[in-house]
Amino acid sequence: MRKHIFNAGPCKLADRTLENTSKAILEFNNSGQSILEVSHRGKDFQAVMDETVELMKEVLNIPDNYSVLFLGGGASLQFCMIPYNFMKKKAFYLNTGTWSSKAITEAKMWGEVIEVSSKDKAFTYIPKDLNVPYDVDYVHITTNNTIRGTEIFDDWTFDAPLIADMSSDILSRPVDVSKYAMIYGGAQKNMGPAGATFVIIRNDMLEKIADRPIPTMLQYGIHIENGSMYNTPPVINIFAIRETLLWVKEMGGLVAMDKLAADRANMLYNAIDNSKMFKSPVAKEDRSRMNIVFVFEDQYKELEAEFVAFAGSKNCVGLKGHRSVGGFRASTYNACTMEDVEVLVAAMKEFEEKHA
């Protein structure tokens, strides 16, 4: 029986993605070949790549002066590619948790990092009023923080080019892409399976490349020039992304995803806020709609494992909080349904009635 999946990423995907990817592995496009066997330079896969790029542009309403890439290596490789390409002297990084901290570590190899952080309160809020110096090469933000459960909901404006890691909230709301110089992320949340990385980059960023030798595979210009095919791309992963984008479109696009995200999060945060047993450690206005972090009131802490097991008995999986935070985390990405959340909320209520 299909579980109610609250995994933090990789995570629940649309049935369409699973069914069509599974089929294409047996046979792709009536070609007598599996999608795993066809040449990435053949016309059949080229069509998949082209359509995936076009769907990204359509669904995210990406202006014409941007390129869309699908690469290997994960968002973690982008953490080093960004400063390698764009850090001349200094950059501004908003540090909202583990992933921003990792990005900052890489950036420090290439120049000065001006950092504003929410570390003072264990990353439970998003700093506003950032006071970015006028002369930074770029500003880097992480729009959703999977571990601590905070999220930035607005498309901010800065004088310097804005680069956003949207690994875990891309495709969950309409985004004004024109406000960003670059948006990137691992695909393994709202977009598809692990193993592919998306990059949306404004083409004029190529004029801002730092004057240093950069390994070929780490040059954005090379990947743009070669349409993400400088080397063999992760074929099956990109196929699954196409299916997911088609599903997003069928479902009504990002307006529909936005509403679903709000509905899921409201239902779950309401249950948390109205509970005497559970609470949210996150500043109310910054609570993520993708990763809903919650903990027990102190007197119930010893019941954590028991609650995870109880929820498991109701077919809810993936609820254990990240090891650095403890407690619980329900990741409610695009493919997570209201029914999934209803079952979880019912389990929380039943557990509370038994134990509180």
Place this chain on the structure above:
Amino acid sequence: MRKHIFNAGPCKLADRTLENTSKAILEFNNSGQSILEVSHRGKDFQAVMDETVELMKEVLNIPDNYSVLFLGGGASLQFCMIPYNFMKKKAFYLNTGTWSSKAITEAKMWGEVIEVSSKDKAFTYIPKDLNVPYDVDYVHITTNNTIRGTEIFDDWTFDAPLIADMSSDILSRPVDVSKYAMIYGGAQKNMGPAGATFVIIRNDMLEKIADRPIPTMLQYGIHIENGSMYNTPPVINIFAIRETLLWVKEMGGLVAMDKLAADRANMLYNAIDNSKMFKSPVAKEDRSRMNIVFVFEDQYKELEAEFVAFAGSKNCVGLKGHRSVGGFRASTYNACTMEDVEVLVAAMKEFEEKHA
């Protein structure tokens, strides 16, 4: 109907790989979740990762003092990681074609490259007697050259650490891994689908790391320490690799693969050598068993497209030669059967009878 697939990579894979990967996408391990949805840090996928590493060690008879990694980014990313980590002053590169040339370009960013090349004869042979200087940091070779169709069949011995790109002939014969400091490659030939890269590295290579700052994702030490899970690995791609390794084992391991490779290649090269229409441009002792490159005798050149179409009518696909070489290329990787080759050879004979 299933084609006779001679694609150069991605390429034909075992039925077991296709069927079990397809199934795991619908449901993995009776978990109520797809392999695309489970956490890479959960015990079910950790078991897949561990088993895949153990199978590599078993099938390739890898000594205990080596680590096995599965990373994203492709072999092309290794081209830069190798010198970034190991080039102190100079390294020796054997240049046997496109891929070695690309590796050399990256290495030159970090030091001096001593190069021996077969470029003088369009890369149609493997240079022997290499005269490697005693003080190089490492020696780099490409054991099989997919585009030109040459292959190194012996495990060479050098004083310096030997690093081999075995992207396209790994798992096709028993290898004396102890002769190599590192073996690496893209998985998308004999090992699985595109999107994962394998690295077999002798642990003492970590003592030879160059004294320079290296981005975290490009450090071999980080990936070894984290068991290939420093960041989210390409989960489905690694699952498919496990299935392929299990298939290799079922089939009789590398001794059986070696015999199959020899049988396939002998049948096809015999047909070429006995033809008045086709010929091999490659030095006989260096002819690849994985990528069998052949061309028309000059007077038949204008029939190239016609032959590809004719072979296509017999369900043989992937035979067009690489754009930089022309002619034909039959890539006969592990999953290619004798029947596949028989059908191709019959098509070649029939075409020759018609046209010669």
